[in-house]
Amino acid sequence: MLTHAPKALYIHIPFCTNKCHYCDFTSYVLKGQPVDAYLDALEREMVMTAEALPPEEIRTVFVGGGTPTVLTPPQMERFLASVKRHFPIHADAEFTMEANPGTTDLDKLQAMRAGGVNRISFGVQSFDNGLLERIGRIHNVDDVYRSIENARTAGVHNLSIDLMFGLPGQSVEQLSDSVAKALALDLPHYSLYGLKVEENTLFHALYERNELPLPPEEDELAMYMLLIDRLTGAGYGHYEISNFAKPGFESRHNITYWRNEPYYGLGAGAHGYARGERHVNIKGIQPYLDAAASRLPRLETNAVSEEEAMEDFMMVGLRMLRGVSGDDFARQFPDRTIEDVFGEPLARLLKLGLIESADAVGGYRLSQKGIPLGNEVFGAFIS
Numbered sequence: 034m035l036t037h038a039p040k041a042l043y044i045h046i047p048f049c050t051n052k053c054h055y056c057d058f059t060s061y062v063l064k065g066q067p068v069d070a071y072l073d074a075l076e077r078e079m080v081m082t083a084e085a086l087p088p089e090e091i092r093t094v095f096v097g098g099g100t101p102t103v104l105t106p107p108q109m110e111r112f113l114a115s116v117k118r119h120f121p122i123h124a125d126a127e128f129t130m131e132a133n134p135g136t137t138d139l140d141k142l143q144a145m146r147a148g149g150v151n152r153i154s155f156g157v158q159s160f161d162n163g164l165l166e167r168i169g170r171i172h173n174v175d176d177v178y179r180s181i182e183n184a185r186t187a188g189v190h191n192l193s194i195d196l197m198f199g200l201p202g203q204s205v206e207q208l209s210d211s212v213a214k215a216l217a218l219d220l221p222h223y224s225l226y227g228l229k230v231e232e233n234t235l236f237h238a239l240y241e242r243n244e245l246p247l248p249p250e251e252d253e254l255a256m257y258m259l260l261i262d263r264l265t266g267a268g269y270g271h272y273e274i275s276n277f278a279k280p281g282f283e284s285r286h287n288i289t290y291w292r293n294e295p296y297y298g299l300g301a302g303a304h305g306y307a308r309g310e311r312h313v314n315i316k317g318i319q320p321y322l323d324a325a326a327s328r329l330p331r332l333e334t335n336a337v338s339e340e341e342a343m344e345d346f347m348m349v350g351l352r353m354l355r356g357v358s359g360d361d362f363a364r365q366f367p368d369r370t371i372e373d374v375f376g377e378p379l380a381r382l383l384k385l386g387l388i389e390s391a392d393a394v395g396g397y398r399l400s401q402k403g404i405p406l407g408n409e410v411f412g413a414f415i416s
């Protein structure tokens with residue numbers, strides 16, 4: 034198990050202008066929230082984290098949410114300065130912030146750029162205004178174009194957008210139109226997610242009442258295959274099951290997760306993984322503020338057994354289309370090999386043609402047949 038200080042840093046800003054109908058992330062409607070007190074508490078967590086596990090060199094930062102771009106430009110400036118005060122950010126670090134197209138004017142994007150942000154991931158989801166409204170997003174398609182233009186004007190060119198498929202009432206044609214519009218923006222990175230109906234969301238309540246018109250399963254599969262086809266056809270590498278990039282623009286931060294490497298996780302509801310322990314922070318805003326006044330605001334911390342860490346390694350690693358590497362496995366688990374530990378599921382999945390040898394990395398990867406059946410493959414490594 035890797036024991037060095039994490040080189041990746043995740044920070045959670047748990048506020049959004051409103052709650053999307055499918056969202057089960059730790060996020061709270063902004064109005065009336067003590068945002069400045071939250072930023073104070075976050076800085077206290079940074080201080081305590083740096084004392085408990087001194088950072089050496091941070092290579093990737095990811096500020097997610099929630100919607101980090103609900104911060105005002107002065108709050109943004111203060112927040113980003115606090116990150117740099119407590120973590121030694123490498124000069125070539127990838128520094129990503131999630132953004133909502135409805136909350137990104139030029140002032141804010143300039144404050145982000147000045148504070149070190151050099152990559153932005155926009156939650157676009159669709160280029161169909163009717164669909165955006167139906168899923169509870171606050172932005173419209175014009176906001177998307179304006180935000181991308183503002184980001185470029187502010188000097189951030191490493192941009193990604195998220196699109197969703199399998200949305201209620203969405204047709205394959207509608208998705209095809211959204212992808213064409215997304216590709217016309219000529220961005221270096223695209224993330225494409227299928228809708229999952231999660232508990233405690235408005236969509237779940239509608240689903241339970243049989244009032245959520247989800248596309249049939251075969252359409253959902255057709256949508257995923259169409260996305261792969263269009264993105265790879267446009268020259269993007271399909272490097273992770275849901276992610277596509279031009280060469281050199283793969284998300285370095287997310288690759289940390291998929292390689293099962295350690296990362297700091299700060300903020301309400303954030304997860305972290307370091308020195309063989311995973312933690313989850315307290316989710317509620319006031320309980321988080323109260324806890325951070327005197328201690329690391331942990332909800333739970335669990336030691337990860339070697340067995341569990343090896344399973345995680347396979348489960349998240351196979352999400353990358355390059356596959357899992359035997360050398361990486363040996364580095365994390367000295368004296369063990371993938372074949373010794375996972376002989377049975379490997380043989381079964383190879384026989385089914387869902388995975389194949391990945392000679393380039395000396396390991397295994399999803400086959401073409403296995404890509405749409407990823408969840409079945411990942412599940413095979415969990416005891």
Ligand code: SF4
Nearest residue numbers: 049052053056060099
């Ligand atoms: S913007 Fe993102 S985090 Fe906020 S409610 Fe919508 S899906 Fe959830």
